[in-house]
Amino acid sequence: MFMEQLSNGIALGSIYALTAIGFTMVYGIIRLINFAHGDIYMIGAFLTLTGITLLNMHLVMAFLFGMAGAALFGILIAKLAYSPIFKAPRINIFLSAIGTAIFLENFAMLIWGPETQAFPDVIQNNVYTFLGFRASTLQLVILGTTILLVTVLTYVVQYTKIGRAMRCTSQDMDAARLMGINTNRVVYITFALGSSLGAAAGALVGMYYKAVFPMMGFVPGLKAFIAAVIGGIGSIPGAMLGGIIMGVSESLGAAYISSGYRDAIAFIILIAIILIKPSGLLGKAVKEKV
Amino acid sequence: MLKVEALDVYYGGIHALKGISFEIMKGQIVTLIGSNGAGKTTALKAISGLISGKGSIKYEDKEILGSLSEKIVAKGICQVPEGRRIFTALNVHENLMMGAYLRKDKASIQEDLGYVYELFPRLKERADQMGGTLSGGEQQMLAIGRAIMAKPKLLMLDEPSMGLAPIVVEEIFEAVKDLNKKGLTVLLVEQNANIALQTADICYVIESGTIAFSGKARELLNDDRVRKAYLGE
Numbered sequence: 001m002f003m004e005q006l007s008n009g010i011a012l013g014s015i016y017a018l019t020a021i022g023f024t025m026v027y028g029i030i031r032l033i034n035f036a037h038g039d040i041y042m043i044g045a046f047l048t049l050t051g052i053t054l055l056n057m058h059l060v061m062a063f064l065f066g067m068a069g070a071a072l073f074g075i076l077i078a079k080l081a082y083s084p085i086f087k088a089p090r091i092n093i094f095l096s097a098i099g100t101a102i103f104l105e106n107f108a109m110l111i112w113g114p115e116t117q118a119f120p121d122v123i124q125n126n127v128y129t130f131l132g133f134r135a136s137t138l139q140l141v142i143l144g145t146t147i148l149l150v151t152v153l154t155y156v157v158q159y160t161k162i163g164r165a166m167r168c169t170s171q172d173m174d175a176a177r178l179m180g181i182n183t184n185r186v187v188y189i190t191f192a193l194g195s196s197l198g199a200a201a202g203a204l205v206g207m208y209y210k211a212v213f214p215m216m217g218f219v220p221g222l223k224a225f226i227a228a229v230i231g232g233i234g235s236i237p238g239a240m241l242g243g244i245i246m247g248v249s250e251s252l253g254a255a256y257i258s259s260g261y262r263d264a265i266a267f268i269i270l271i272a273i274i275l276i277k278p279s280g281l282l283g284k285a286v287k288e289k290v
Numbered sequence: 291m292l293k294v295e296a297l298d299v300y301y302g303g304i305h306a307l308k309g310i311s312f313e314i315m316k317g318q319i320v321t322l323i324g325s326n327g328a329g330k331t332t333a334l335k336a337i338s339g340l341i342s343g344k345g346s347i348k349y350e351d352k353e354i355l356g357s358l359s360e361k362i363v364a365k366g367i368c369q370v371p372e373g374r375r376i377f378t379a380l381n382v383h384e385n386l387m388m389g390a391y392l393r394k395d396k397a398s399i400q401e402d403l404g405y406v407y408e409l410f411p412r413l414k415e416r417a418d419q420m421g422g423t424l425s426g427g428e429q430q431m432l433a434i435g436r437a438i439m440a441k442p443k444l445l446m447l448d449e450p451s452m453g454l455a456p457i458v459v460e461e462i463f464e465a466v467k468d469l470n471k472k473g474l475t476v477l478l479v480e481q482n483a484n485i486a487l488q489t490a491d492i493c494y495v496i497e498s499g500t501i502a503f504s505g506k507a508r509e510l511l512n513d514d515r516v517r518k519a520y521l522g523e
Contacts, residue, residue, distance in 0.1 A: 161391075168377050168388055174340055175375035180363035180392040180440065 003134045005255040006248065011139040011208065013247020014146035018201035019224030020231065020239035021153065022194030028170040028234040029190045031090065035097040036077055037198055038221015039104035042214060044070040044199020045206040046112050049119055059122045066203045067196040073104075074195025075188050083184075101221075108214040116213040119206040142204045149200055150240060153193065157236065166190060170234065198224075219263065226270045232280025241281055245269065291316045291475055292337070292349050292367075292444060299332050299343035306332045308499040309345065314444070314477055314492075319470050321478040321486040321507065323520060324496035330479040331372055333496070334446050337477075338362055338369045349444075364392050368442035372449045372479075374433040378422030382413055385421050385432055389439030399439070406435040409465050427458035434465065445469065446477040451485060463489050483520035487511045495520075 019041055026034045047069040051062030081100045085092050125137050135143075157163040168176040169186045177183050205220070206212045227246045231238025246266055253265040273281065292314040299307040307329045314320045322330045336343045339359035347355040354362055368389075377385050386406060390399045407414035410431040416424065424432060430450055437445055447466065451459040463485055470476050480486035487493055490507040495516065503515065510516045 164384075164388065165391070167380070171377045171379055172375050175371060175377065177340060177359040178338060178363065178369050178371060178375075179388050179436075180360040182358070182360050 001255060002252075003132060005251045007133065007135040007139050009248035009251030010244065011142045011247070012251060013244035014142050015201045015205055015208075015243075016220070016224050016227045016246050017240045017243025018146055018149065018197045018204075019220060020227040020243045021150070021236055022198040023225050023228040024231070024233055024236060024239040025166075025190050025194040027228070029166065029173075029187055030082070030086070030093075032082065032093050032097065033225065034194075035094075035221070035225075036081075036100035036104055037194070038217035038219075038224070039101050039108075040070050040073055040077075040195045040217070041198040041202035041205075041220060041224075042108060042212075042217035043073055043104060043202070044195075045119075045202035045212045045216065046108060047199065048203035049117060049206060049212050050112075052120060052122065063200070063203055067199045070199030070202075071192040071196040074191035077195075078188055078191040083187075105214050105218075112212075112214065114214060116211050119210045119212055121210070122207060138208055142208060145200065145204060149197060150236075153197065154236065156193070162186070162189060223263075223266050226266050229280055230270060230273050232283025235280070235282045238280055238282035292347070292477070294333070294337070295346040295348070297333070297336060297343055297345035297347065297355075299329075299336050299341060301332065301341075306499055307336070307343065310496065310499070310501050312494045312501060312504070314475060316475055317470070317473065318492060319466070319476040319478060319490045320492045320494070321480055321490035322494050322496055323480055323483045323486050324502075325520075326481070327498075328496040329499045330496055331448055334369055334448050334477070334479055337367065337446065360392070363440060366441070366443035367446065368437040368440045368444070369446040370433045370437045370448060370450065372452065374426075374429040376421040376424075376429050376432050376436065379420060381418050381420055382424070382432060383417045385436050386413070386439050389436035391440075393439075393441065398441075402439055402441060406438055409438075409468065410435055427454050427462070430454060430458075430462055431465070434462070438469070442474065444475045444477060446479070448479045449481060450478070451480060451482045459485060483516065487516070 019037065022037050023034060026032060044066045048062045048066030051057040051065040052059065057065060077100055081096045082093055085096060123137055123141060127134060127136050157166060165176065165181045165186050168179065168181060169183050173183050202217065223246060224243065227242035228239045230245060231240065231242030246269065249269055250262055250265050254262045277283070295311045296309045297307055298309055310333065322333060324330050332341065335341045336355070337347055339357050339362045343355060345355065346353060349365060349367060354365065377388060380388065386403060393399055412428055413431055413435055416428065421429065421432060434450070450462050466476060467489060478486055478490060487507045487510055492504065493507040493510050494504040495502045
């Protein structure tokens with residue numbers, strides 16, 4: 001049972017990690033906890049489902065369609081909900097984020113209906129065993145997709161021009177503008193990238209649990225936020241680590257303690273880590289001289 | 291080269307600049323001096339496009355007030371901000387390369403990098419060190435070096451002497467004079483009126499958002515109003 005729960009936890013953790021990266025990236029650039037991010041995850045799941053059922057797309061195409069659609073939603077949210085009040089105190093943007101979340105949930109109910117929709121069996125699910133480690137096809141697909149997307153993202157952030165612009169903007173937006181960086185564009189691209197990763201997570205969850213519904217992003221959104229904080233908000237590897245820790249401990253906790261405590265475990269870990277290391281596991285601790 | 295006319299800037303509810311006008315000719319070092327909160331930094335930020343204002347800022351006879359900051363940088367105006375504002379989590383070399391963000395001429399970027407390392411040899415020694423671990427003086431050198439990497443025609447320096455030991459200040463101002471001799475026009479904002487007046491050609495004195503008076507820097511060094519208010523005599 002341990003091995004089964006471990007692979008379940010890693011799959012779950014990969015999904016938290018993907019979602020957490022979106023949180024952490026947006027926070028890194030504009031210091032905003034984007035509470036609409038969990039709902040972007042839901043929109044991504046619905047768009048992917050629509051791509052498969054209504055538009056008869058191939059699974060991979062539908063997945064990319066979901067990511068691209070969610071990226072567009074991300075840009076629109078940044079433009080319509082955050083950009084106009086960007087100079088206002090942070091609390092205003094925070095409220096706007098919560099409003100956007102409620103709007104997206106109701107928008108989804110309007111378009112796709114409030115009922116839970118079944119996600120078709122798109123992948124033949126087999127169970128593989130090697131060296132005592134058991135994993136299903138779906139779990140391997142989730143882990144593989146996560147590794148692929150994170151590798152691409154890491155490459156973009158570390159080695160491309162726009163990635164360097166993103167890192168500079170996150171460190172000091174005014175100084176970045178003085179380098180000639182179009183920081184507005186950087187903000188939109190960050191929202192697009194973060195939202196597309198969140199959408200990928202939503203689509204993978206839809207496939208894993210075979211269910212998609214308008215409120216599906218709420219709790220995972222909160223947990224992904226916790227994962228981002230545990231790993232050190234603003235740090236992409238931290239969000240990865242935080243996500244995996246959350247997923248694994250939740251699965252193991254549900255199996256060995258009680259499944260009723262599944263959600264509580266996430267918050268216990270959060271409190272424990274914040275008490276020991278307030279900046280998070282990989283939180284930035286660059287020493288600065290003044 | 292740069293002509294600021296009747297520039298008005300509001301900061302929240304504060305009228306920070308009340309219709310100031312000044313002019314910079316090609317090849318000059320022009321300094322704005324004045325006390326804390328007089329509006330010096332605000333003037334630089336308005337020129338850089340970081341904040342908006344009313345009036346006119348003409349650069350090479352073209353209006354730039356209201357342009358985006360990246361357009362202004364692309365035109366050759368580069369600001370070294372107050373407090374250095376280097377990228378602390380990037381190393382020295384990466385910081386310098388960020389200065390060249392808008393440039394595509396690889397060969398001449400390498401040439402300028404060589405020049406910056408020649409101007410500030412200490413940066414070369416620390417090329418792989420994170421920006422945040424440098425001393426204040428080294429950070430100032432890095433901030434100036436980073437601006438030079440943009441190949442500016444007009445370099446704007448905001449309080450380069452702030453918080454630095456006198457010997458380091460001297461080193462930095464020597465570098466500024468060196469750059470000016472190579473043809474770079476400089477707009478210098480300083481609280482250290484003494485060194486500013488010794489370095490600059492023209493000086494404008496800003497008092498609570500207006501230009502109180504202006505003149506040749508050498509002459510103002512002996513001006514009673516300046517001596518009393520800014521040189522502590």
